[in-house]
Amino acid sequence: MGILEATRVQKNYGNKFNKQEVLRGVDLSIEAGEFVGIMGSSGSGKTTLLNVLSSIDYASSGTILIQNNEITNMKEKQLAEFRKNHLGFVFQEYNLLDTLTVKENILLPLSIKKVPKKEANQKFEEVANQLGIFDIQNKYPSEISGGQKQRTSAARAFIHEPSIIFADEPTGALDSKSASDLLNKLSSLNQNRKATIVMVTHDPAAASYCSRVIFIKDGQIYTQLNKGQQERQAFFKDIMATQGVLSGVQNEH
Amino acid sequence: MNINSLILRNLKKNLRNYYLYVFALIFSSGLYFAFVTLQYDKSMDPVEGSVKGSAGIGTASILLIAIVAVFLLYANMIFIKQRSKEIGLFQLIGMTKNRVFGLLSAENAILYFGSLVIGVALGFIGSKLLIMILFKITGVEGIASLSFSPRALLQTFIFFLCVYVLILLMNLFFIKRQTILSLFRVKSQTEMTARKLSVFQVIIGILGIAFIATGYILSGKLFDGDFSTMVELFGGMIFILFSVILGTYLFYKGSVAFLVSLIRKQKGGYLNIKQVLSLSSIMFRMKSNAALLTIITTVSALAIGLLSLSYITYYSAESTAYNYTGGKDFYLLTEKDAEAFRQVLDEADIAYKENKAEVYTTMLDIEDILQTALEMNFDASMMETVFISEDAAGIEVAPDELKLTGYNEMLQRFMSLKGEGDVTVHGKDSEVALHYTGLQDEYPVSNYYTMGGLPTMVVDETVFEQLKQDLDPEIAQEYTLYFGYEIEGKDQLEKANELFKQLDLEAADFSDSRIDVAEDQKSSIGLVLFIVGFLGLTFLVTSGCILYFKQMDEAESEKANYTILRKLGFTTTDLRRGIQRKQLFNFGIPLVIGLFHSYFAVQSGWFLFGTSMLTPMIIVMVIYTILYSIFGILSVIHYNKVIKNSL
Numbered sequence: 002m003g004i005l006e007a008t009r010v011q012k013n014y015g016n017k018f019n020k021q022e023v024l025r026g027v028d029l030s031i032e033a034g035e036f037v038g039i040m041g042s043s044g045s046g047k048t049t050l051l052n053v054l055s056s057i058d059y060a061s062s063g064t065i066l067i068q069n070n071e072i073t074n075m076k077e078k079q080l081a082e083f084r085k086n087h088l089g090f091v092f093q094e095y096n097l098l099d100t101l102t103v104k105e106n107i108l109l110p111l112s113i114k115k116v117p118k119k120e121a122n123q124k125f126e127e128v129a130n131q132l133g134i135f136d137i138q139n140k141y142p143s144e145i146s147g148g149q150k151q152r153t154s155a156a157r158a159f160i161h162e163p164s165i166i167f168a169d170e171p172t173g174a175l176d177s178k179s180a181s182d183l184l185n186k187l188s189s190l191n192q193n194r195k196a197t198i199v200m201v202t203h204d205p206a207a208a209s210y211c212s213r214v215i216f217i218k219d220g221q222i223y224t225q226l227n228k229g230q231q232e233r234q235a236f237f238k239d240i241m242a243t244q245g246v247l248s249g250v251q252n253e254h
Numbered sequence: 255m256n257i258n259s260l261i262l263r264n265l266k267k268n269l270r271n272y273y274l275y276v277f278a279l280i281f282s283s284g285l286y287f288a289f290v291t292l293q294y295d296k297s298m299d300p301v302e303g304s305v306k307g308s309a310g311i312g313t314a315s316i317l318l319i320a321i322v323a324v325f326l327l328y329a330n331m332i333f334i335k336q337r338s339k340e341i342g343l344f345q346l347i348g349m350t351k352n353r354v355f356g357l358l359s360a361e362n363a364i365l366y367f368g369s370l371v372i373g374v375a376l377g378f379i380g381s382k383l384l385i386m387i388l389f390k391i392t393g394v395e396g397i398a399s400l401s402f403s404p405r406a407l408l409q410t411f412i413f414f415l416c417v418y419v420l421i422l423l424m425n426l427f428f429i430k431r432q433t434i435l436s437l438f439r440v441k442s443q444t445e446m447t448a449r450k451l452s453v454f455q456v457i458i459g460i461l462g463i464a465f466i467a468t469g470y471i472l473s474g475k476l477f478d479g480d481f482s483t484m485v486e487l488f489g490g491m492i493f494i495l496f497s498v499i500l501g502t503y504l505f506y507k508g509s510v511a512f513l514v515s516l517i518r519k520q521k522g523g524y525l526n527i528k529q530v531l532s533l534s535s536i537m538f539r540m541k542s543n544a545a546l547l548t549i550i551t552t553v554s555a556l557a558i559g560l561l562s563l564s565y566i567t568y569y570s571a572e573s574t575a576y577n578y579t580g581g582k583d584f585y586l587l588t589e590k591d592a593e594a595f596r597q598v599l600d601e602a603d604i605a606y607k608e609n610k611a612e613v614y615t616t617m618l619d620i621e622d623i624l625q626t627a628l629e630m631n632f633d634a635s636m637m638e639t640v641f642i643s644e645d646a647a648g649i650e651v652a653p654d655e656l657k658l659t660g661y662n663e664m665l666q667r668f669m670s671l672k673g674e675g676d677v678t679v680h681g682k683d684s685e686v687a688l689h690y691t692g693l694q695d696e697y698p699v700s701n702y703y704t705m706g707g708l709p710t711m712v713v714d715e716t717v718f719e720q721l722k723q724d725l726d727p728e729i730a731q732e733y734t735l736y737f738g739y740e741i742e743g744k745d746q747l748e749k750a751n752e753l754f755k756q757l758d759l760e761a762a763d764f765s766d767s768r769i770d771v772a773e774d775q776k777s778s779i780g781l782v783l784f785i786v787g788f789l790g791l792t793f794l795v796t797s798g799c800i801l802y803f804k805q806m807d808e809a810e811s812e813k814a815n816y817t818i819l820r821k822l823g824f825t826t827t828d829l830r831r832g833i834q835r836k837q838l839f840n841f842g843i844p845l846v847i848g849l850f851h852s853y854f855a856v857q858s859g860w861f862l863f864g865t866s867m868l869t870p871m872i873i874v875m876v877i878y879t880i881l882y883s884i885f886g887i888l889s890v891i892h893y894n895k896v897i898k899n900s901l
Contacts, residue, residue, distance in 0.1 A: 085823025
């Protein structure tokens with residue numbers, strides 16, 4: 002039994018006369034401790050999938066279980082409760098509150114859970130050191146670089162030790178140096194903390210840090226690749242090859 | 255879709271978003287029209303005539319114009335900024351700037367003149383209500399019959415047309431100046447960039463509080479005798495005003511951020527949701543709105559202060575009249591008049607108590623008991639003062655003792671006396687040394703003798719006889735008797751008053767009834783109260799609206815934050831609580847500071863206006879706070895909507 006089990010997840014937009022199917026029955030199983038990448042061209046539904054899996058958006062049909070909790074028929078309040086205990090998020094746009102300092106931003110998830118202050122400080126120190134942002138804890142987001150912002154955002158996602166961390170194009174707004182820096186940190190957190198990470202990306206290089214990559218096309222799982230024992234470079238080439246097959250406009254004939 | 259339907263659609267959308275703006279437009283045009291209608295109405299003549307009212311109303315209408323114009327322009331500035339994206343989009347699809355301007359103008363015209371028509375209609379109905387209120391508080395007997403005044407309509411129309419043109423110019427300027435790119439960007443440029451508190455800001459913060467405190471402390475001392483010349487007094491007032499207003503500005507600029515950062519430091523980075531939403535946002539936003547908030551606070555304080563003072567006067571009318579008449583229902587000054595009054599009372603079978611006193615004037619030397627005095631042209635060793643005997647005053651006095659009574663609060667401030675000391679009473683030829691033992695509150699004789707609050711001497715019977723024998727005819731008054739009448743059944747008072755009015759008295763100018771004195775005072779202050787109340791209400795509504803619009807703006811720019819917080823697992827209830835806290839600060843801080851300002855202002859000089867401060871001031875403040883809170887509540891409702899839609 003995986004940490005996340007999704008069966009026949011569908012998502013439609015629009016009304017019954019003008020229906021647009023974004024997800025057409027996705028089956029997915031993620032084991033604890035995995036670092037899964039979701040790839041696909043724009044419009045393939047990868048971000049929608051992430052939103053639905055992470056309870057931010059409702060699925061039209063199908064079931065999603067996270068640690069045996071069915072989130073597909075939870076009420077708004079239960080969902081919020083569930084998110085604060087089980088999920089962590091990292092987004093492309095950092096999503097930091099710019100009126101809070103780095104430390105205050107990172108401690109937010111703990112403040113929801115009303116963790117004692119001492120324990121919170123300890124956890125903060127730990128995660129901030131791992132991500133190399135301890136020194137900038139009293140700065141405001143407007144005073145730090147994009148890479149630092151994204152690491153802050155990652156620290157916020159990791160600090161309360163959630164069951165799964167969802168990352169939506171975390172490297173999208175970063176330069177290549179900061180991007181690889183962040184990905185290294187993410188994969189080391191994945192290994193050291195046994196954190197499960199699901200990351201949406203369209204960048205093959207970013208995806209090559211994952212242990213498994215799932216390809217989405219037109220709202221369905223097209224194929225998936227396992228890294229296994231191979232080197233990152235080799236895995237990168239595999240991903241490139243698959244993406245080559247995947248991309249492009251469907252041939253009518 | 256042609257341009258007309260575009261205008262209509264925009265309008266529909268805007269009505270939903272800006273219902274408060276439309277309300278404010280209707281309200282201000284209605285208020286203005288009502289006011290101008292009153293100004294031109296014939297039924298107002300008795301009121302206006304009573305206290306040079308037309309000048310007062312004229313001044314008020316100019317103030318009203320200023321408030322309404324500034325408000326409308328400001329509101330428009332907020333809205334055009336909010337719509338910058340839309341304007342950019344129109345230009346992107348190929349509309350010329352002039353075309354966009356035309357579109358906006360047409361839309362504004364419909365919104366604006368539509369509201370104006372509704373406002374005028376409501377204002378006409380409202381003016382009838384207003385004039386009824388006015389008659390009620392001034393005590394003028396009249397029937398509120400209003401005729402529609404074309405002149406008032408024209409004036410309202412011209413005024414709002416001018417404001418409309420100004421708004422158009424403002425829009426034109428805004429559109430002309432912008433490039434497509436910057437129009438798209440305006441909204442994403444938040445008003446603030448969060449940075450660490452600099453030392454400079456800390457200094458500003460401390461200075462702000464210090465300035466306000468200085469102003470407050472000085473205001474308490476203003477009439478305590480520390481400022482002894484008129485020039486000093488005036489300088490003191492200017493200094494207080496300057497220090498408080500500057501202090502308020504610095505307070506918003508730095509102190510709020512400074513205080514909040516102290517709290518945050520204490521938390522060590524561990525903030526709960528309420529603090530996240532309230533403290534952190536206030537810390538940065540108050541700073542960027544410092545000027546606006548200062549204006550709102552200052553004018554609020556002014557409005558509350560003026561309302562309090564005029565209400566104090568109104569409220570004190572009864573007790574002022576009580577002191578004026580020597581604490582009796584009626585007073586007369588000659589034996590003949592008294593006899594006539596007694597006769598009519600007996601005839602009408604009205605029970606009464608009579609209080610007769612002989613009142614003479616002599617010279618009193620108070621040099622030794624004078625504590626402080628404003629430097630004015632008077633000689634403390636030769637004060638013209640009236641004296642009465644202990645029996646007449648109902649106050650017991652020893653043979654070598656002197657008591658003073660009925661010393662006006664206001665005069666006491668300018669010339670305060672010690673608790674006791676030696677004084678000398680000068681007759682024409684002789685003099686008597688007495689020991690002054692204190693001041694009493696009662697006013698035993700009428701205003702004719704006390705001259706609006708100068709103290710009355712109370713002496714022992716023997717001393718009284720002695721002084722009476724040695725009067726200086728040069729300073730003697732025309733009348734030397736006081737007859738006070740108290741009607742025993744209060745239900746008979748009205749009837750007695752009617753009879754009193756019909757009397758043909760020889761000292762008619764110096765005899766009066768308490769009811770008439772109180773009514774006179776009420777009718778003269780009533781119009782002032784009415785005008786001040788009117789302006790206060792206008793200001794309240796406009797400043798409330800401005801704060802609300804600001805909050806609407808803020809909600810929009812903070813929407814992304816709510817999304818983040820909800821993704822992190824905060825429920826909408828959590829966020830709502832945080833927002834409630836935030837709005838408590840956002841609306842509460844300017845209000846509380848305004849209340850404090852007005853409290854200290856009123857407290858320093860209220861005695862010039864009436865006899866009791868606390869009750870009328872608290873009534874004014876409570877009403878103001880309740881009305882003002884409505885806008886805070888509306889903004890919370892708006893935030894709830896934004897939060898709900900944020901995920």
